[in-house]
Amino acid sequence: MSIRKATINDAVGIRSLILSAAEPETNSDFNKEGVVHFKESLELKAIKARIQNKNYLMLCFIKEYKIVGIIAIFKKEKLSQLFVDPTSRKLNIAKQLWSAANEICIAQGGNGNYWVKSSTMAIPVYERFGFRLDSVQQNTDGIIFHTMLLQS
Template structure:
């Protein structure tokens, strides 16, 4: 497995993987308008916009194929973390998180991170050391669980 910073040529594959996984693991719980909004905001142009606003992306490649990707906003918010279904349970998500965390720290991040987890991903983030800091919420028709790393009593 290779993990490296995203390059422009990766954007179509990243946005396609995001769309595929979001439909199954995130927006299936949302009303149609919430799902449409999320998918529109996270398409290829959306990813380009996130990059332009300073989000830092890394991609994981297995045998040259995109296996997953991660993005961090403001050196403190885990914005995207997606791993293709065929690569689940191989440690790729954890490795992407570690690379993203280390990159944020190297750029001056303080080490505290937040994430708005889908219901599906809560156990994954808990395994990384994140804890819920509020009940499940809904914004723009999208359900999420606010989480923090490290746990608030560890900071």
Template sequence: MKIQINEIKTKDKIIETMKLVETTFMEFVGNDYTQEGVDEFLSYTNVENILHLMDEDKIIIFGASIDNKIVGMIAMRQPCAITLMFVNKDYHHKGIAKQLFNHVLRNWYDGKQPITVHSSPYAIPAYEKLGFVIDGEEQVSSGIRFQAMIHKKSEI
């Protein structure tokens, strides 16, 4: 299984990536959220909103592809936070999230501060495998349940 990781820049790849995000979110994460939370998440991941955030250099997205099909993604926002990370269910537990995160460490991360994430309850074990630790109590904002986590290492 040859995985390529590249920055996602074109609208067609953003559309493909956000379809992956929405499908995976609805299957694995959305059931932990209220309707308000689901609506808030889908509003954030709307293609036009993502393109707007990219145009303003507020996020950068990397995609993992197999045979030119997006199977995973990670989005980073300044100063140093994961804002989205999703992997197609057919590729769970195959190291794709780890490869995406390592790509960020090697190609985007400046090492000046720890990387943070607001993890869904579902994703906490995956982030722990990447070296993140829980940072505070679980919270809810606009119907979205999340656990603040922090990564203090510079590599995994």
């Protein structure tokens, strides 16, 4: 098992991982509009653009030559994606990805303060990292989320 920066060649694996982890068609955080909007954000062109964008840090967790977790942080402050394959949950992969990404962000001048638009399911994960709910449930483009903050 290892953690490394994402490359363009990872885009298909990242897309597959996110779709299996989020399960938008059966996830109560998504209505029909939300499923469409979410899938648009996962077009390969969009994933590749995030990987190449210097404002994003995207790390992959590799297990047995397969991407089983990813984290993306925008401008060292917005945790924009954190997904773990359902078959690899309960192995502390999210925690390891978070620790590695936070360490890189701090080393590159980040201040340790972050925010995230969390899915309902991910709230307990982010709370274990020290994030706290900052607002009531919100809905944008058919996707329910909860803004959470981590202040160092």
